[in-house]
Amino acid sequence: GAVVSQHPSRVICKSGTSVKIECRSLDFQATTMFWYRQFPKQSLMLMATSNEGSKATYEQGVEKDKFLINHASLTLSTLTVTSAHPEDSSFYICSAPQGGIQYFGPGTRLTVT
Amino acid sequence: GQQLNQSPQSMFIQEGEDVSMNCTSSSIFNTWLWYKQDPGEGPVLLIALYKAGELTSNGRLTAQFGITRKDSFLNISASIPSDVGIYFCAGSKAAGNKLTFGGGTRVLVKP
Numbered sequence: 001g002a003v004v005s006q007h008p009s010r011v012i013c014k015s016g017t018s019v020k021i022e023c024r025s026l027d028f029q030a031t032t033m034f035w036y037r038q039f040p041k042q043s044l045m046l047m048a049t050s051n052e053g054s055k056a057t058y059e060q061g062v063e064k065d066k067f068l069i070n071h072a073s074l075t076l077s078t079l080t081v082t083s084a085h086p087e088d089s090s091f092y093i094c095s096a097p098q099g100g101i102q103y104f105g106p107g108t109r110l111t112v113t
Numbered sequence: 114g115q116q117l118n119q120s121p122q123s124m125f126i127q128e129g130e131d132v133s134m135n136c137t138s139s140s141i142f143n144t145w146l147w148y149k150q151d152p153g154e155g156p157v158l159l160i161a162l163y164k165a166g167e168l169t170s171n172g173r174l175t176a177q178f179g180i181t182r183k184d185s186f187l188n189i190s191a192s193i194p195s196d197v198g199i200y201f202c203a204g205s206k207a208a209g210n211k212l213t214f215g216g217g218t219r220v221l222v223k224p
Binding site: 032045049091101103104105107 | 155156157163209
């Protein structure tokens with residue numbers, strides 16, 4: 001199956017700072033990638049659709065100025081959490097489709113202190 | 114956001130038992146997928162279903178895409194300890210499109 005990686009796997013940052021998370025499709029190209037957030041013991045909730053070469057599409061209730069998405073190449077999408085606060089602490093997971101199937105990255109655990 | 118209704122929320126299994134879980138939706142999905150997620154990791158695809166009525170197996174796993182396109186079930190036969198984890202159903206309007214997830218079924222081992 002296709003492989004999607006994320007970096008970093010874990011990050012701890014101070015309140016008010018920004019954090020960038022990378023999502024890469026390793027053996028295929030993806031014009032679209034998806035970013036999800038998962039709080040403890042909950043399901044995955046879609047945050048936004050990342051579109052290569054154009055603006056991301058955000059789900060209702062997700063602040064686009066807080067969660068900046070850049071999809072500059074066919075294998076890389078980045079999510080930047082700006083001015084992070086403790087309530088942004090979560091597990092962030094990306095996915096990329098290949099052959100009609102969504103393949104997920106291993107996730108990034110963000111802790112904001 | 115919308116979620117699929119997945120049940121049960123949790124279940125205890127004993128090795129060798131069969132396990133069943135299902136998902137329902139108020140709207141139609143054209144693709145149903147089942148994923149397993151281990152703690153601290155991303156979901157891993159178990160089975161993908163593309164056609165209403167389709168019944169697909171993957172080893173001890175069997176899943177069906179409901180004829181109304183509003184539901185799906187997953188069965189695990191003869192469970193083993195490594196079946197422990199969280200199982201999610203997910204639906205999309207078209208293959209490769211964004212997914213809507215169920216709330217998850219947490220499978221635990223009977224003490």
